[in-house]
Amino acid sequence: MNPGGRRESDPRAEALLARFTARFGATDGPVPVDAVACDLLGLFVMEHEDIEVSGLLIPDTRYVYLNAREARESKGRRRFTLAHEIGHWVCQCDEGRAESPEPIMCRPADLSAKVDTALEREANNFAASLLMPEGRVRDAAAGGMDVDAAAEHFGVSDIAMEWRYYNLRITDDRPQRP
Helix, strand or coil: CCHHHCCCCCHHHHHHHHHHHHHHCCCCCCCCHHHHHHHHCCCEEEEECCCCCCEEEECCCCEEEEEHHHHHHCHHHHHHHHHHHHHHHHHHHHCCCCCCCCCEEECHHHCCCCCCHHHHHHHHHHHHHHHCCHHHHHHHHHCCCCHHHHHHHHCCCHHHHHHHHHHCCCCCCCCCCC
């Protein structure tokens, strides 16, 4: 984290995207997060109606479950949740930091004292860095793209882009929503 509580880009997300690009070619539109999860990392992604969390990673089987109701409500939220679960995989599982192959559930209300919220923040920062690569976001902003247009271009929610613009110091206006 840098001064002012702003988060810097996660170099692991940039490295993952570079690996994807080297293997499958560059993409002009939103980062193909499903292809990153499935084709590059070998994760199995499914939407499920009956889970009460936004996302769930089961490391020992490589399954990622996404809340189907939330996915229908917002494509941007679905993409961010999947990128967040990829963040858990890369940051905690691939790096050997997971203490056990226990499922990792993601929603603040579901976090117990056993779950380290720093890991959740790390996964969120990874997701933002993956879906909204710093260089591409800076280019979009320099080209005059406002938050709404950038959110559409990157396939994320407006609030996710507001935070990205703020964390990259493109704007000093701190988002009002979490």
